[in-house]
Amino acid sequence: METNLRKRNLEQENNTSEQEDHLTDSSIVEPTEPPKPKDETPEFMKEALKDLTPRWRNWWIRGLFTILMIGYFGLVIYLGTFAFMASVILFQVKCFHEIITIGHQVYKSYDLPWFRTLSWYFLICSNYFFYGETAMEHFAAFIQSEKHMMFLAKYHRLISFMLYLVGFMLFVLSLVKKRYRLQFFMFGWTHVTLLIIVTQSHLLLQNLLEGIIWLIVPVSMVICNDIMAYMCGFFFGRTPLIKLSPKKTWEGFIGGAFFTIIFGWLISGFLCQFPTMTCPSEISSSFSVNLDCVPLPTFQQTEYQVPLFIRVLLKLINMDVASVMIYPFQLHSLSLSIFSSSIAPFGGFFASGFKRAFKIKDFGDTIPGHGGLMDRFDCQYLMATFVNVYLHTFIKLPTPKKLLPMITAMTAADQIVLFNDLKDYLANKVPEIYKYF
Incomplete structure (x- = not known):
């Protein structure tokens, strides 16, 4: 009798919990209604645009701020690599804020303990991991000049993982009864946002460091x-x-x-x-950027033969072009x-x-x-x-300039092993090189 009674009580508690959880998380299914459209015309433009239709008013507003954004882009190009880096990071933070804010507003989750704090904490952890990887590749000269930086570089992935574990444990400790589903939903929301925003902004920065043109x-x-x-x-x-x-x-x-x-x-x-x-x-230990080099073949003019069918078409307008000089990058x-x-x-x-x-x-x-x-x-x-x-x-492709910082960061014993392996490889591949060793 007692066993059956306990089972009934347990089933009732589970059913009640599921119903409460469903009611609590019902906001996940039905997003809030959008606010009524508001006049987005800036104050300094209202008088000039007041007689225009909404379609043309939006045209002028959009056009003006497009010009301003292009102007900002031109200014960043003029300021160079570090201005691009700062802009990428600032835009990344703002984009993350906009997406996370939608989650907070739509699901009315401001009362979830530590959620906003943990969202930003995971953003910091993600940036520490990705930009730490970038720093070890492109700021090797500076890192090797500072002992404490060498420690951070050596244990970078371990430190990153431990930082993430702290956030993970804080999230588990913040779970609140009747809010489980909503909290796990927002946990997933944060991580997908990090995947979209942080990962891809990191790739944007990687492209920049391969050459501003990229x-x-x-x-x-x-x-x-x-x-x-x-x-x-x-x-x-x-x-x-x-x-x-x-x-x-x-x-x-x-x-x-x-x-x-x-x-x-x-x-x-x-x-x-x-x-x-x-x-x-190439970023030196003094944080100066060297952008002076011999252009790669991709950026040197090369002669290309014009395809036959294009030559035939050109001859119809009395033009006979057999070859052209263009940049491979084009x-x-x-x-x-x-x-x-x-x-x-x-x-x-x-x-x-x-x-x-x-x-x-x-x-x-x-x-x-x-x-x-x-x-x-x-x-x-x-x-x-x-x-x-x-x-x-x-x-x-790997270049000596990029491999050298990685080699110099190795221990003397590892460098000797690498040298011997490379010597044996070259001697076997090209026997005449062996005389130089």
Whole structure:
């Protein structure tokens, strides 16, 4: 009798707990209604734009702040590598804040203990891990000059893992009865956000350190595609492209792709002329950046034979061109521009679906006419990942300048072993080299 009674009580408690958990987490299923549209016109523009229709008012607001953003981009290019680094980190933090804030607002989770604190703590841990890896590769000269930095470099991954474990244990200790499902949902929300924002911004920084051109050209392509797709769609758009974004049209999509390919070819050829754009960033122990080097073959003009079918077409207009001198990087830019105009926009479609799922118009209101920073970086992060993969697949090869810091960080005994192994390898591969040893 007592055993049966205990079983009944336990079943009742479980059922009650499940019902309470379901009621508590019902906000997960039904997002809050979006706020009513508000006038986003900046104060200094209200008087000038008051007589325009909302469509044209948005055109002028969006256009002005597009020019301001391009101006900021130009300023960062002028300031150089460290300005790019600072901008990438600041934008990453702001994008993370915008996405995490949506979770807090939509699910009304401000009362969850330690959740906001833990979200930012995991962001710090992720940045410490990724940027620590970057520092060991590109700041080797500075790290080797400081003993305490050598300690942090040697145990970097262990320290990163221990920091994460602290956050993991704090999350477990913060679990509250009747809030379990919601808390685990938000835990997953935070980690997916870290995967999207921190990982891809780290790849963006990696691209930058391989040469500023690997950041400027892809970013410019996405900007060009966004602007030209908007303009072509605004003036000529008639055919809807995708249901997730009703304002997107096929005319805008095709027009943006056409202008992006032309723009990418021209800007690539122009920037290849400047070693400061193409040289990998070499950062010394005094934190100065050396951008003076002999351009890689990718950035040197090369003669290419014109395909036969193009020569035939040119002869129809009395032109006979057998070969042309172009930069190999311009050919690579075709791949980048095709991706930026055909695949990268799906980052924007993904963001549109995300916003529709939670009934919000924009990720934030940081930039009038554009929304939040995440509204402008949804395609950039996807583009940065592609560029990084493309670099490692077709371009980037180990160089002595990058291997040397890794070798000097080894112990003397390991260096001798490496030397002997390399000597044996070279002697077997090219016997005539053996006379030099």
